[in-house]
Every structure is written in C-alpha cells, then in structure tokens.
Amino acid sequence: MDKPAKRIEVLEESQTIAMAKASRQLKAQGVDVINLSFGEPDFKTPEHIRDAAKKFLDGGYVYYTPVCGIPELRKAISEKFKRENNLDFAPEQIVVSTGAKHSLMNLMLVLVEVGDEVIIPTPYWVSYSEMVKMAEGQCVFVKGAEENNFKITPKQLESSITDKSRVFLFSSPCNPTGSFYSKEELKGLAEVLVKYPNIYIVADEIYEHINFSGQHESMAQFEELKGRVVVVNGVSKAFAMTGWRLGYIGAPAWIATACDKLQSQFTSGTNAIAQHAAIAALNSPMQSTKEMCEVFRGRRDVVYERIKKIKGFETRLPDGAFYFFPNVAYYFGKKSPERTITNGEELCNYLLHEAHVAIVPGSAFGAEGFVRISYAASEADLLKALDRIEVALNKLD
Ligand code: PMP
Ligand code: GLU
Helix, strand or coil, rough: CCCCCHHCCCCCCHHHHHHHHHHHHHCCCCCCCCCCCCCCCCCCCCCHHHHHHHHHHHCCCCCCCCCCCCHHHHHHHHHHHHHHHHHCHHHEEEEECCCCCHHHHHHHHHHHHCCEEEEEEEEECCCCHHHHHHHHCEEEEEEEEECCCEEHHHHHHHCCCCCEEEEEECCEEECCCCCCHHHHHHHHHHHCCCCCCCCCCEECCCCCCECCCCCCCCCCHHHHHHCCCCEEEEEECCCCCCCHHCCCCCCCCHHHHHHHHHHHHHHCCCCCCCHHHHHHHHCCCCCCHHHHHHHHHHHHHHHHHHHHHHCCCEECCCCCEEEEEEHHHHHCCCCCCCCCCCCHHHHHHHHHHHHCCCCCHHHHCCCCEEEEECCCHHHHHHHHHHHHHHHHHCCCC
C-alpha cells in the first residue's frame, strides 16, 4: 500500500515550516508576501565565521568526523558552558548534532520509554509534542497562564507529576512567547523536581543570547539537580547560522554516550565544515551577537507600539527570542464575505490570502486563541506587514 508507517501518519507537519512553505508558494506565483512565520534571524552569519569555514574547506580535509563532534569543538562547547553559564560539562559530556532540533529528538529517543510522560509547559515550541509522539511517550501539558507571562508555577508543575513522569521539557527564553524564567522562578521549579529523582530535565536554551532584560539563567545551575539536567543549545540563533545545522547538548555522561550510540546508527557526525565554523563562532568575542540582539530589541519596541494599536490584538512585551504572541480571540466569530473565522488557523489563512502576511496559529504551540508573529524581518517589512494585517482585520465583522 502506498502509505507511510503509522508513526509518520500520526505526526503533524511542523506548522512553522508549513506556513513558511505556503508563503514561498504564494511568492513563487508573484504575490508580494511578507513572511513573519519562520523563526530565523534575517542576518548573515558573521564574516569571521564564514571565513573559518572557507579556510577549512580550502584545506580539503572534509571527511567523516567523530560521531559526537570533533574534539576541538566539544572542548569549545565545554568552555562556553563554563565561561557563560558557570556549568561544568566535560568534553565527554558534549554531543554535537545536526541542529538543536536533532539534539532534542535524540534526547526523547534516549530518555522516553513507551508510555512515559513528558511534562511540557504550554505554549511550547512546535516540535516538542511531535518528538514525544515519535518516541511513543505521552505529553502532559501544563498551561502557562497569560497573566503570568505564560510561565508555569511550581504548584502547577507538582500537580502534573505522576509515577510515569520521565522528562520535564521547556524552553527559556521561550519560543513562542519570548518569556524567560528568572533564577528564582527556576529555583522554585527545581525545588519541586528535586523530590522526584526519576524525572530528567531537558532545558532548551537556544535563545539564550536573545534576551533583553536580565541575565540568562540555566536550570542546570542547581546543585540539587546535578546529574539530571540536559542543556540543549546551538548556533542557529546566537550566530545567525540556521542553515549550517549544528546544535549540541551538555548532559550527564550516560545520556551523552547514549546519544552518541544513537547518532552512530542514524546520522554520524554532523557536517564537518559547520563544526569548524562553530568553533570560530564559540571561540570569538560575542560582538556580532550583541549587535544582532540590540537590533532585535529595537524592532521589538517598534513592533510592540504598533501591535498595541491593532484592535483585538492583546499583547505582552516579550523579554527574549524574536516573537510576539498576541491573544487574538477577539476575532473568533467574525466574518469576511467568504468565511467565518472560528480559530487561529483560519485567521492565519485569512491573513495570508487577504493581507499577504504569513504568521503562525497558536494551536501549533498548544495555545489556541493566539498567533505567533516573528519579528526577524526588517523594520520596514514589519511595519508594512502590520499595516496590511490591520487593514485586513478591519474588513472582518
Ligand atoms: N528549540 C527552539 C525553541 C527553537 O525555536 C528552535 C528553532 N528552530 C530549535 C530548538 C531548533 O533549532 P536548530 O535545529 O536550528 O538548532
Ligand atoms: N525554530 C524556528 C521556528 O520556530 C524554525 C522553524 C522550525 O525549525 O520549526 O519557527
């Protein structure tokens, strides 16, 4: 029969990628679409990183690498954890993968037995739920209240824990809300987790450097959780290197060894050129990252002022990442001549076709009633897109 295995049939397509695809298709038909659906920095990879890659490529030694990454890169990552996060992950505890997405999938396959529960605060990054499905685990969603900047409380966490809980998975700064957990807030969650030694914590810190207020805090800093926290990070966001495909983990040694074994049968070591570029990225001053972050901050402020003026878009000022996540439920039940908007997906489709702006429905992140707007685009495009959105929304009644 011409159909894929069940494990693929039950999988949802990534909505961030689906919206980006729909917007590319419209663009190919000559439509002037502004794509605010995709979460990737619109900056070039900094020159010194590209130069390091070119130099390595010109040397021609582009062969298979050790599965978990070349030693110089694992050392650079281990040093980065110490320097920036004061965390002790020895090079043997580092595994380099083909993007943080790949690192996360490895972890689900390594940690989750069939039927195990993975606790995920909502809104969550789009792929978490599908990764848990692929690992044949069960998601247990915990709702981060909008009034609490979409963050969960220790009490909520505790009441989601059962005998089957195996992993607590979250991102901070968070995609899609841009919220981040302070040290005190993380400590509160850690105090709960310490009572349940069967639970491992997967802390997705890929937006670490896109943070506008306060110090980035890692869940791995708490002594009482030692040996139970895996930090996921990568070069995509901090160094505008999404297409290079390189992510990494710092993990308890047995988890690193298991990820290495998994990759040895699945992907082998990631692209050698990207690994050399990542060494240059991690070992050089963070000036370009800081500059990029400042540009994001400027855009965030401009977009915030503009979104606030759009009727029915209730938004908070995000602290990090590069997304707004407004509540748009006001528009549910409103009509255009062709359709009634009953949910976020319909609103996004309406805006794609009427305003030619691509954004992502909150349902993709486990939060119906919201939409995600990426501001990884030029200020001019952002303002044009928001003007168009407002005009299209005003046509609904
Ligand atoms: N985690 C989060 C929260 C993300 O937004 C992304 C963005 N794609 C990833 C992981 C994966 O990043 P990458 O695979 O590009 O390293
Ligand atoms: N993380 C980005 C996003 O959330 C990239 C898309 C993806 O990998 O799904 O849009």
